[in-house]
Amino acid sequence: MNERASISIERSEKRKVIMENPNEASRGSSSTAPAIIVDESERSTVVMERPPKWLLPILVALEPHQPETKEHIHKVPPFLHGIEKHKGCFDPMMVSIGPYHHGKKELEEVEKLKASIAKEFIDKDIDKLDWFEEVARNARLCYDADANDNNDDNNSNNNNDGKFTRMMFLDGCFILHFIWCMGKNKLNETKLRAHQLPFVLGDLFLLENQLPFLVLQALMDFKGSISDWEDCIQKFVTNSRLNLDGSSHLTSFKINDRHPHLLHLLHKVLAAGEEKIEFQKKLGHTFRSVIELKTGGIEFKKSESGRLKDVELQVHRCYADLFLPQLVIDDLAKAKLLNLVAYEACPNGPTDDSIVTSYICFLDALIDHAEDVKKLRSQQILINLLGSDQEVADLFNELARKLVPSPSNYTTVMDQIEDCYTSKWFKWAREIRSTHFSSPLTAVASIVAAVIIILTFAQAYFAVFPRGGGGGDENRRTPKPSRKIHYS
Template identity: 30%
Template sequence: MAEFEIETCRGVDEGSSSTSAPVSTTTNSTLEVRVDPRTEPKPPKRRIERVPLTMRRDERTKGYFDPRVVSIGPYHHGKKELQMAERIKPIVAELFISRSGRSMDEFRKNVLEIVDDARSCYIEGSTDVYSDKEFAEMMLLDGLFVSAFIEYTTPGYGDDTFQYQLTEHLGQHDLYLVTGDIMHLLENQFPLQVLELLMSLKSKHYKLTGMLDKMLHRWESQESTRQDKRIDDTKQPIHFLEYFWLWQNSQSIQTRRTSTRHTSDYFYSFKSVAELKAKGIYARRGSDFNHRDFKFKSFFFFAVLEIPPIIFSHRSFIYLSNHIAYEWTPHNPNNLPTMAFVNFMKSLINTTDDVKELRARTILFSSYTSDEEVVQLFNKIPTFGLEDFSIYDEVKHRIHEHYNNKVKTWFAELIHNYFCSPWTFIAFVVAAALIIMSFLQTYFTISPHN
């Protein structure tokens, strides 16, 4: 995994512009526009964004974007239902710095020195209610809490003290929810540059990007092609969710290609897993846990669609919804791989029969007791029909060709409709044998000498 360079939020939009350049003016009766032809447009600000209102107002994802145990950063700071975690943050902070050889005041002083940079990582106006001292204190306690979490969850670092303290004060259930609050929520992210500072103060051997890499690799150790991924070096992560998104989708970014095809060309006639099975296209578990790794193999009268193993839990839907929210926000990704994955899976999962088929093939693993619940929850994830159509276009196009090939699908439909169970097949064989025996008996009766 290539080391990431943590981007300084303030540096994204700073710069000087010339005031002596000639300016062209366009004027009409109501509007005057001044354009400096020699001034290059400034790159857009990239910040820790808030969830777009179109998604937040959607009742289907209510509660998917708000922390349930701990607030990180200013967007949800001070909520009454999160005060229990606020009381434990100073305890966690003291534990984290206890073996650093430094004092809390030294950490506080260093954070205060970059308070303006930290403010610039959030939406303009969202931190105005806090003085520099108040905001720096928030950054200090929240940053140390997240740092302790990363240290605890990274192999080879930390100990069980963090888990013990959270379990003692919050309980085992809330400890489970803390992971989702820190890792998956767009509005609960923390500037990586501040985390990098805190980690370096704890130990000169602590490298934030290396620790994050180990932590993510531990959580997704089954993903066999992980070491082959690279990210787009032109867009450095500014918070953990973005780091995770780039880590997860770097392959999609690299393989993305431009196309002159019309949008309607990306819509295909095939639908669910059960419908594909009726056409002789069978789902099979892929060997890679990478959600982008769908493969299709076509044979004479049947085909195989390899689908990566998928785990569905309540946390999975929160994770997917927040990654879509991240893709939906301004100045972030220029492609939409999470939306593309969700839309593809929505087309494959329409009914409980589809869920049953995927479970039978050991492709889908669910913590829900009802298959209907999986169908409903997955279809609740809002994508608004948007995606980067080129991501899965090749595999979809190959499915479409096989699906609409009459010669290949006729025999498959015959088997599916008339020989879908072993008893039906046995009955067919017996009936065919009886017909053949009757024919032979008649033949030898008519022509006994032959």
């Protein structure tokens, strides 16, 4: 054993080498010789007491990687992908973008359109694209390593045919062409059939179907006006959100800002608003459904913005108004919401306390049955394009499975709701409503009874205090004696 035994560990920023004592084997495991740790990045040597053998694998184990960059595109977390009722919500139905779903046979129809769309998009400048190879190399770093195995430009089996670069180019041109046609209201120029349009729109906001925004930025810089692109993308994302109103309150963004992908922009639009850190003040109260809160004096109204953070309770003397943002529930809403939730669950997800996840849990607490949905629908808080109200109620119960809301979202408003519901004024008003106004018939009877009581009181009052005075003897007029005529 004349050679030194060593273990090398590669890291993203530095390299450490633990040098074992060269004569360790001859002396056995009882050796107390120190272990030498060399930090090659700093060219320094640290001598430490010899650790037990069982501890050595821990010391030399790979340190956790640095946090992924915001541009990294993760796959859907297993805890969401494994739910049977969520099956299909994370897979594209019409078009694949990026390597995760590339090559699926069921997506071939639209895949065949990409080459002609790219040629039309670039037009006469198609011979000036040498710079795109560098863009594709940067884009590859945004995907999981195993996803690039079959699309590796440096893989000898692919004969260096630039498969990944070509995929990035075709997908980028397709997305921008689609966004341009949608923004300019030229749907007939998309090369897609009418029934394909909504599915493509939904596919472009799936977590595993994202293209690094740096690819889109490079193509937009190469082709067209930046201001025109910003306007088109703003319209595209705004029209893809989950509500119909409040577009004037939505957050704008610049193309040259650092955006990971389109799903991030959709999340930014929905989650925009003043950052409020609200920590839980109470524990253990049971949240109540829409119908129960309504009977308790809390009415539901639609907020004017389309931001999920804009939930507000306005408290009055004996009642309160709860303002909620509008949501459109259609066939694609479930997939869109779940992919936003999956994005929030990613290691490089948005850092705004999982607002979409929290709002789904908040609505799940409010919605138990179809009657709850009916009430929210009557106030335009939920736009039901899915089917029956019971289907919408079931949808939110499914969406909230295995989701944990952030403790800093909606906690304050939930505490306010509970305080209002249990306050003595609300209880008093609730008892009056339940006793005297539970139905139109009892309401009319109560009003009639109240009128009779008031009239009876008035009659008694005027019997004691006639209209001529206040009822006191001193205020009564002494009648004048009648004039008598005497005859002689």
